[in-house]
Every structure is written in C-alpha cells, then in structure tokens.
Amino acid sequence: MKRLFLGALALAAGAAHAAPERLVAVGGAVNEIIYALGAEELLVGNCVSSYYPPEALKLPKVGYQRMLPAEGILSLNPDLVILTDKAGPPAVIQQLECTGVDVLKVPAAESFEGVLETVQVIGSQLERTEQAEELIARLKTEKAILDAELEQQESAPKVLFILTHGGAPSVGGAGTAADAMIALSGGENVATAFNGYKPLSPEELIELAPEYVLSSKSGVGPGGSTEAILKIPGVALTPAGKKNQIIMMDSLLLLGFGPRTVEAALQLHNAYD
Amino acid sequence: MLMTKSGSNIRYLFGLGIVLLVMMGMAVSIGAVSISPAEFLKGNLSDVQQAVLWSIRIPRMLLGVIVGSALAVSGAAMQGLFRNPLADPGLIGITSGAALAVGIMIVLVNPSSGFLGTYGLSVAAFVGAILTCFVIMRFARASQSLSIMYMLLAGIAVNAIAAAATGFLTYISDDQQLRTLTFWTMGSLASALWPTVLVAASCVLPGLVLMMRNARNLNMLLLGEEDAGHLGVDCDKLKNRLVVAIALAVGAGVAVSGFIGFVGLVVPHLIRLFIGPDHRILLPASALLGAALLLVADTISRTVVAPAEIPVGIITSLIGGPFFLWLLIRQYSGRAQ
Numbered sequence: 001m002k003r004l005f006l007g008a009l010a011l012a013a014g015a016a017h018a019a020p021e022r023l024v025a026v027g028g029a030v031n032e033i034i035y036a037l038g039a040e041e042l043l044v045g046n047c048v049s050s051y052y053p054p055e056a057l058k059l060p061k062v063g064y065q066r067m068l069p070a071e072g073i074l075s076l077n078p079d080l081v082i083l084t085d086k087a088g089p090p091a092v093i094q095q096l097e098c099t100g101v102d103v104l105k106v107p108a109a110e111s112f113e114g115v116l117e118t119v120q121v122i123g124s125q126l127e128r129t130e131q132a133e134e135l136i137a138r139l140k141t142e143k144a145i146l147d148a149e150l151e152q153q154e155s156a157p158k159v160l161f162i163l164t165h166g167g168a169p170s171v172g173g174a175g176t177a178a179d180a181m182i183a184l185s186g187g188e189n190v191a192t193a194f195n196g197y198k199p200l201s202p203e204e205l206i207e208l209a210p211e212y213v214l215s216s217k218s219g220v221g222p223g224g225s226t227e228a229i230l231k232i233p234g235v236a237l238t239p240a241g242k243k244n245q246i247i248m249m250d251s252l253l254l255l256g257f258g259p260r261t262v263e264a265a266l267q268l269h270n271a272y273d
Numbered sequence: 274m275l276m277t278k279s280g281s282n283i284r285y286l287f288g289l290g291i292v293l294l295v296m297m298g299m300a301v302s303i304g305a306v307s308i309s310p311a312e313f314l315k316g317n318l319s320d321v322q323q324a325v326l327w328s329i330r331i332p333r334m335l336l337g338v339i340v341g342s343a344l345a346v347s348g349a350a351m352q353g354l355f356r357n358p359l360a361d362p363g364l365i366g367i368t369s370g371a372a373l374a375v376g377i378m379i380v381l382v383n384p385s386s387g388f389l390g391t392y393g394l395s396v397a398a399f400v401g402a403i404l405t406c407f408v409i410m411r412f413a414r415a416s417q418s419l420s421i422m423y424m425l426l427a428g429i430a431v432n433a434i435a436a437a438a439t440g441f442l443t444y445i446s447d448d449q450q451l452r453t454l455t456f457w458t459m460g461s462l463a464s465a466l467w468p469t470v471l472v473a474a475s476c477v478l479p480g481l482v483l484m485m486r487n488a489r490n491l492n493m494l495l496l497g498e499e500d501a502g503h504l505g506v507d508c509d510k511l512k513n514r515l516v517v518a519i520a521l522a523v524g525a526g527v528a529v530s531g532f533i534g535f536v537g538l539v540v541p542h543l544i545r546l547f548i549g550p551d552h553r554i555l556l557p558a559s560a561l562l563g564a565a566l567l568l569v570a571d572t573i574s575r576t577v578v579a580p581a582e583i584p585v586g587i588i589t590s591l592i593g594g595p596f597f598l599w600l601l602i603r604q605y606s607g608r609a610q
Contacts, residue, residue, distance in 0.1 A: 045580065063581030066452045069463065070329050072580030074321060075305035086449070089456065091464035098466075099324030196447045 019127040020080035020102065024073050026065045027084045029109065029258030031056055033122050034082070036259040037131045045076040052252050052260075070095040082122060084108035109257040110180045112143060119259065135259060142262040149269060150186040157272045159187035160210035160240070162229060163197055169232050170197040171205075177255040182214065184261070185268035202234025212272060213240040216251035247271045282554045289561035293338070296565040300334040300572050301326070305579040333465035336473060336529060337571050338564040340462065341536060343477040343526035345563020347519045348537025349544070349555050350484045353491040354515050355413070355424055358545075358604075361538040362523045365428030367405045368534075369435035371527045372458060374401025376442040379457070380450050394457075395472060399524030405431055406516045460531040460586020462571050469529050476525030481560060483518035487511060488552035495550065533586045535593020536563050542600060 024045040025031040031050035034043060045060040047068075062072050065083065070092045073081060080102045087093065087105070096103055104125055109115045116136050123132020161178035163170045172178030173194040182189045190208040191200070200208075215229050226246040235241045253264045302310050306325045312318055318326065344362070351360045362368050378397035412427030443451060490511050493501040498508050526533075540563040544555050567585070570592065574585040 048581075060580055063578075067456050067461075067463075067582070067584075069305065069575070069580060069582035071305040071325055071575065072582060074325055074329075075307075075580050077321065088453070089464055091466055091469070094466060095329050098328035099321065199444075 020078075020125070022076070022078045022080070023126075024062060024076055024078040024081045025050060025083075026062065026068065026081065026087050027108065028052065028252040029115075029118070029256045030082050030084060030106065030122070032252075032256065032258035032260065033119055033135075034126070036135055037119075037123055037126060037128045039126050039128055039131075042126070044078055045073070049252065049256075052250075052256075052258075068092050070099075074099060074101065080104060080125070082106065082125070109261075110177050111257075112139075112184060112261060115139065115257055115259070115261050139259065139262055142266070146184075146262055146266050146269065149266070153186050153269075156186055156188040158190045158209065158211045158239075159185075159214055159272075160190050160205075160208055160212070160238075161214045161216075162232065162235070164215060164228065164232075170199045171208075172197055177257060178214070180257075181254055181261075181265065181268065184265040185272075187212065187268070187272065200234075202232075202237075205232075205234035206237050208238070210238055210240045211243075212245045212247055213238065214247045214249070214254075214268070216254050217248055282548075282551075285548050285554065286557055286561065289558055289565070293561045293565045293568075296568040297334055297338065300337060300568040301330050303572050304330055304575055328467075329465070332467050332470045333462050333571070334568065335470050336462050336465040337568045339470065339473045339477050340526040340530045340533065341564035341567030342481065342560035343473075343522040343563075344533060344536040344567070345540035345559040346481050346484055346556050347523045347526075348563075349541035349552070349559040350487075350491065350515055351519055351537070352541055353494060353552055353555075354512060354519075356495065356497075357424070358542065358600075359538075360424070361535075362402075362519065363532070363534050363537065365409055365424060366431035366435060367402050367409075367520070367523055368527055368532055369432050369439070370405025370408075371398040371401040371524055372532060373435040373439050373442075374398055374404075375457060375528070376439045376454055379453050380442045380446045383450065395476075395525060395528035398528030399476065399520065402524035402527065403517070403520035405435070406520045410512065410516055456584065457531040458586075459584035460533040460589070461574070461582075461584040462530050462567075463582060463584075464529065473525050473529045477522045480518040480520075480522030480525070481556075483514065484522070485556045487515060487518075488556050491515075491552040531584075531586060533567070534590040535597065536567055536589055539593050539596050540566060542596075 021042060022044045023034065023039070023042045025034050025043060026047045028049035028051065031046045032052055034040060035053055035056065040055070043059055045062050046056055047065050048061050048063060049065060050056045060076060063069055065087045067089065068087060073096060078101060081096060082104045084106055086108045093103060106118050106121050107114065109118045116139060119132050119135055123129050159182045161172035161176070161182065163172060171191045172189070173196055174192040175195045176197060179189045179192070190210050213229055213235060226248055229246050230236055230241055240246065247268065249264065249268065252258070253260055254268070298310065302308055302313070304325070306322060308318065308322050308326060348361050351362060352358055354360070374397040375394050378393050382393065408431060409424055409427050413424035443454060446454060490501070490506050493504045493506050494508070494511065502508055541555060541559050544558045544562060548554055548558055567589070570588040571585045574583045574588050577583060
C-alpha cells in the first residue's frame with residue numbers, strides 16, 4: 001500500500017514536472033557528474049571550467065561561472081540550468097529566474113560526503129536516481145579502498161599547496177578545496193594558520209617546511225611545470241624542494257570535487273612515498 | 274563658436290536623438306537570443322523571447338542609456354568646471370574613490386541580503402565619489418593660479434592612495450569577494466534588473482538636470498573665474514553645485530555598472546570637435562552621444578563571444594585608449610605649429 005502510494009506520488013510529481021531535456025551545466029564538477037550519470041546527451045552547453053571528459057570541450061561555452069551571461073544561457077534554450085552556489089553574478093541568476101527557466105543550485109562540494117550529496121541531488125533532478133545510486137556505491141567502494149590504504153600509513157606527510165595564476169603564487173590555507181584534498185589523501189596541510197589562498201613570503205614558506213609541494217595545472221592551455229614551482233623563491237630551500245618532491249595534478253581533478261575525487265585522492269596518496 | 278545659431282543646435286540635437294533611437298532599437302533587437310523587429314511588431318514572440326526582451330534586454334538597454342549619458346555629461350561638465358580638456362571622472366580619481374568605497378563594502382561589510390545587499394554597492398560608490406570630489410576640489414582651491422595643476426596632481430595622488438587601499442582589500446579578501454571585486458572593476462551592464470534601472474535613473478536624472486541648468490554659467494566660466502565673477506557668476510557656489518551633481522551621476526552610474534572608462538572623455542571631445550564648446554548644446558548632445566556609444570559598446574560586448582560575454586569596460590577602454598592618444602598627438606602638433 002505504501003509503495004503504491006509512493007508510486008502514485010512519483011507519477012504525479014513526474015506529470016507536474018517532466019524530466020529536463022536541455023541542460024546547461026555550470027561548474028566543472030557539475031558537468032562531470034552529468035557525464036558520470038550518463039546524461040550527457042541532455043547537455044546543450046557548459047562553462048569554461050568544464051573540460052573533462054574531453055568531449056565536454058565541444059559543447060557551447062557560457063563563459064566563467066562567476067560571470068555568467070543571462071542571455072547567452074537563454075540562447076541555448078535550456079529547460080534546466082544547474083550551477084553551484086559559487087555561480088554569479090547574483091543579478092544574472094535573478095534574471096534567469098525572471099525568465100522562468102528552472103535553476104538548480106547545488107552546493108559546491110568540498111568533501112567526499114559533499115560529492116555524494118551533489119550526485120544524489122543532480123541524479124534525482126534528472127530522474128536518474130538509479131545511475132546516481134550506482135555512482136554513489138562505486139564511489140563508496142573506492143573510498144573504502146582509499147581508507148584501507150590510509151590505515152597502513154605511518155605518519156601524515158607535510159604538504160603545501162601552491163596556486164600559480166600568473167601573478168604572485170598563493171598557498172592554500174584552511175577551508176580551501178586544496179586543504180580538503182590534502183586531508184583526504186592522508187597528508188597534513190602545513191598552511192592552516194589562515195583561511196583561503198594567501199601569498200606567502202619566501203621566509204614563511206621555508207618556515208612551513210613542507211615535505212611535498214602540490215600544485216595544479218589547468219587541463220586546457222599551458223599549465224605550470226615542476227621547474228616553475230621550484231623557481232618560486234623559497235621553494236628550493238624547503239625539504240620538498242631539496243628532494244625535488246613537487247607533485248603536479250590537473251586542477252579539475254585535484255580541486256573540482258567531482259566524481260573523480262577519490263581517484264584524485266588515491267593518486268595524490270600514491271605520490272607520497 | 275559660442276554664437277552658434279540655436280536653429281542649427283536643435284538640428285544637431287534632433288540628429289543625435291535619432292541616432293540614439295536607432296541604437297536603442299539595435300541594442301534591443303541584437304543579442305544571443307535572436308529577436309527580429311518584424312516578429313516583435315507582429316507580436317508573435319515565443320515565451321522565451323518575451324522573457325528575454327522584458328526582463329533582460331530592455332532593462333539593460335535603459336541602463337546603458339542612463340549610465341552612458343551620466344558618464345558623458347559628467348565628463349563634459351567636469352572639463353568645463355576645471356577648464357581642462359583632460360578632466361575626466363576616471364583620470365582625476367573620482368571613479369577610483371568610488372571603487373575603493375565599493376571594495377570596502379564588498380570586503381569589510383559584505384552585505385548579502387536586504388537593503389544593503391541590493392543597494393549597498395550603489396550607496397558606497399556614491400559616497401566614495403562625492404568624498405573624492407571634495408578632496409580634489411580642496412586641493413584645486415589651495416592655489417588660485419595653479420588650480421589645474423594642483424587638481425591633476427591631487428588626482429594622481431588620490432588615484433594612488435585609492436589603488437593602494439583597494440590592493441590591500443584585495444589582499445585580505447576571500448576568493449568570492451576577490452572575484453566580485455575584479456569583475457566589478459571591469460565594468461559591465463549585465464546586472465541590469467528593473468529595480469537597478471529605477472534606482473540609477475532616480476540618482477542620475479537629477480544630477481543631469483542640475484548640470485544642464487548650469488550650462489550658461491559653465492560658458493562664462495570658460496572666460497576664467499575672475500571674469501565669470503564680474504559677469505555675476507558665484508563661482509564657489511557653482512563649483513559646489515556641480516561637484517554634487519557630478520558625484521550623484523557618476524556615483525550612481527559607477528555603482529550599477531562598475532568602471533566603464535573613457536566615455537566621459539571621448540564623447541564631450543567629439544561633440545566639441547563637430548558642434549562646438551557651448552555648454553548649452555554640449556551637455557545635452559553629450560548625453561545623447563554617450564548613451565548611443567555605450568549601447569554600441571555593450572552590444573559588441575554581448576555578441577562577439579556569444580553565448581559568453583566580455584565586460585563592456587574592456588571594449589570602451591579599447592576604443593577610448595587609442596582615441597585619447599590621438600587627442601594628445603593632435604593637441605601637441607597644434608601647439609607646435
């Protein structure tokens with residue numbers, strides 16, 4: 001009886017709100033989750049950060065997620081725009097809502113549990129709950145493998161994340177995606193005295209004495225190299241610099257917190273000897 | 274030139290008015306979502322087209338008209354006030370003062386909802402603009418004979434101080450605030466909503482009216498402060514009134530659209546070049562041409578990389594920068610002859 005009732009409810013909800021057919025994905029992780037759920041044929045556009053899987057590059061781009069164009073998105077004629085709480089500007093999101101397009105705002109995940117939640121939310125919105133459950137189960141299995149590996153680890157290596165964006169290099173402090181990923185991989189972030197990304201002086205860098213320096217390169221365009229990281233004043237004098245323990249990873253893989261989060265954590269974990 | 278017949282003046286204004294109307298039509302019909310004027314007139318637009326037209330494109334077009342005319346008329350009035358063709362709200366630091374105030378609002382106050390969430394940045398930009406205006410006026414008045422030089426030097430100093438303070442705010446801001454700050458600085462009309470348009474209009478229109486009502490006094494000021502005084506102009510009162518009007522218009526314009534450079538410099542120069550320096554026509558003509566030019570720039574910014582967008586401030590600076598250089602060369606060679 002209860003099942004029948006739930007079935008009727010689902011049917012009613014389905015009739016009131018048909019599954020979306022034309023999606024615009026904003027945010028690299030959102031786009032990746034849609035691909036992982038096998039719903040990529042619904043995508044009509046994504047953003048410049050959506051470069052994985054490589055096929056995603058072929059879709060029309062609506063620019064950067066914090067500077068979305070309202071009309072540009074509407075010109076793709078979507079019936080659902082999925083974006084994260086980092087998307088903006090706020091007025092543009094309001095404009096989208098004014099025009100009657102459905103906007104689904106998911107929290108930008110910065111933890112393993114957050115990824116599972118985002119997958120679940122997007123899966124149910126796209127009426128792909130089965131695929132979402134499969135994906136969640138797979139991620140949990142991967143996480144169990146990672147946890148088993150971490151248990152064998154004797155001590156947490158000291159890691160520092162350096163962000164290079166052309167300007168002065170900044171390091172990832174507490175509360176950043178890099179901090180969460182270092183923790184997930186069994187490392188210890190040495191820069192937790194402050195929140196967010198901050199530029200550090202060479203002296204402070206040496207003082208932090210990281211055993212590993214982690215940095216990211218963008219999947220598209222020229223990225224940073226280990227040599228460039230070693231040239232940042234102070235890095236060469238840290239234990240990481242002396243032993244040449246510089247780890248470079250793709251930024252969407254490392255910091256995206258999409259379906260490849262556990263894979264990234266394992267990869268990072270394996271990079272520590 | 275001051276003796277231009279009023280008949281031909283009206284013809285010029287009429288012509289510019291038509292240009293502006295054409296640009297308004299163009300701005301409304303061109304965009305990422307195609308809306309043809311013929312379909313619009315027939316009334317068979319789809320729901321999406323209707324929504325785009327009424328909630329996005331028309332408010333944005335109106336905001337372009339308001340901001341473009343605010344920047345151009347303020348530029349013209351400021352050049353008249355300082356008797357210097359290079360005076361521009363940006364060059365003498367008014368916009369960087371407004372930017373600093375907005376930075377303080379974004380980073381230190383960080384309002385997310387309520388009245389301040391919607392209008393906080395506008396209020397901050399207005400206060401920043403008016404404070405900077407008064408600082409510069411003070412320095413310009415410190416020495417009667419050297420007031421222009423003092424004004425430019427004070428502008429440079431104010432720019433440097435505001436840039437340093439904004440830099441410090443950038444340093445202490447978090448990622449989200451940093452992005453807001455950066456995109457705000459680039460200038461864009463993308464945030465146009467009906468309430469924004471109404472708020473901007475309610476600040477800019479009184480400012481423009483105030484400036485235009487002082488057009489005759491500005492003409493007399495061209496003769497020099499002393500002569501204007503003999504002709505019955507109360508110079509200090511005029512300066513104060515204009516400063517308030519400029520800060521009102523520029524502050525409100527900058528508040529809703531960020532930093533849009535060079536409109537205030539380029540437009541009045543074009544008008545002076547082709548019509549003449551009489552403020553009674555310079556100010557309204559600048560309003561019409563400023564609005565039209567900003568609409569062209571915004572249409573470019575919305576369409577060249579569609580479905581994405583380029584901030585319009587980048588486009589106006591790309592056009593304005595070379596024009597400014599040409600202006601400098603022209604003035605220099607004029608002096609050499």
